[in-house]
Amino acid sequence: MSQLHPPKPFEAHPDTLSRTELRKHLRRKRRSLSFEQQQQASEQLALNLLKHPDLHRARHIGIYLANDGEIDPHLYIDLARRKGIHFYLPILHPIYPGKLVFSPYFDGIRLSANRFGIPEPPFPRSRRRPAWALDAVLFPLVGFDENGGRLGMGGGFYDRTFAFSRIRPGMAPKLIGLAHDFQKVRELPIEPWDVPLHGVVTDKRRYRFKP
Numbered sequence: 001m002s003q004l005h006p007p008k009p010f011e012a013h014p015d016t017l018s019r020t021e022l023r024k025h026l027r028r029k030r031r032s033l034s035f036e037q038q039q040q041a042s043e044q045l046a047l048n049l050l051k052h053p054d055l056h057r058a059r060h061i062g063i064y065l066a067n068d069g070e071i072d073p074h075l076y077i078d079l080a081r082r083k084g085i086h087f088y089l090p091i092l093h094p095i096y097p098g099k100l101v102f103s104p105y106f107d108g109i110r111l112s113a114n115r116f117g118i119p120e121p122p123f124p125r126s127r128r129r130p131a132w133a134l135d136a137v138l139f140p141l142v143g144f145d146e147n148g149g150r151l152g153m154g155g156g157f158y159d160r161t162f163a164f165s166r167i168r169p170g171m172a173p174k175l176i177g178l179a180h181d182f183q184k185v186r187e188l189p190i191e192p193w194d195v196p197l198h199g200v201v202t203d204k205r206r207y208r209f210k211p
Helices: 019-031 035-048 072-082 157-161
Strands: 060-062 087-091 102-107 134-141 172-178 197-200 206-207
Touching: 035 072, 035 197, 072 087, 087 157, 102 157
Parallel strands: 060 087, 060 134, 134 172, 172 197
Antiparallel strands: 087 102, 197 206
16 A cells, blocks of 8 residues: 655745745645545544643633645544543634634534635524633644744634733633644744744644743
């Protein structure tokens, strides 16, 4: 059986590509993965998350549903639920534009596409969980570097939602980005509004930072 080989880590310097060009390039590379490569990456991601020291005591975790070639956490969700962990999906807040609210994610829940085409639960009135009440949040990245620099889709939803972590870091959940390891780049600029990550987990390894 032949071994699957994902693309190599991208080594372009930000001086050679704009953030917009880099975002397009990395999204195109992750969409080029085959189903088998995505499955293999999901399995390795699950193993790395299950052994992550920052998640050992977490019982309420924000998560996402993979699309656009993002690394898929579904296997980790299945395994972690057996340990009593509860998961929550982000929802675009209908009252506060640009922010997210989190709703319980369970088997059989009804999902519908938001304005970006991403499936999400209906906006709840009583069951939503505030961002500060989560133990950890696992969210997708487009790119990252070893210094904690990150590149998202450009909407700024996570930055606005977790901006409070700059003022009250003790209230902040562990913020951990997920990505394919080839999405690591040499260096990314850290913008003033970027909320610091505690780490990144890929199909190859765990990266830990000091926010």
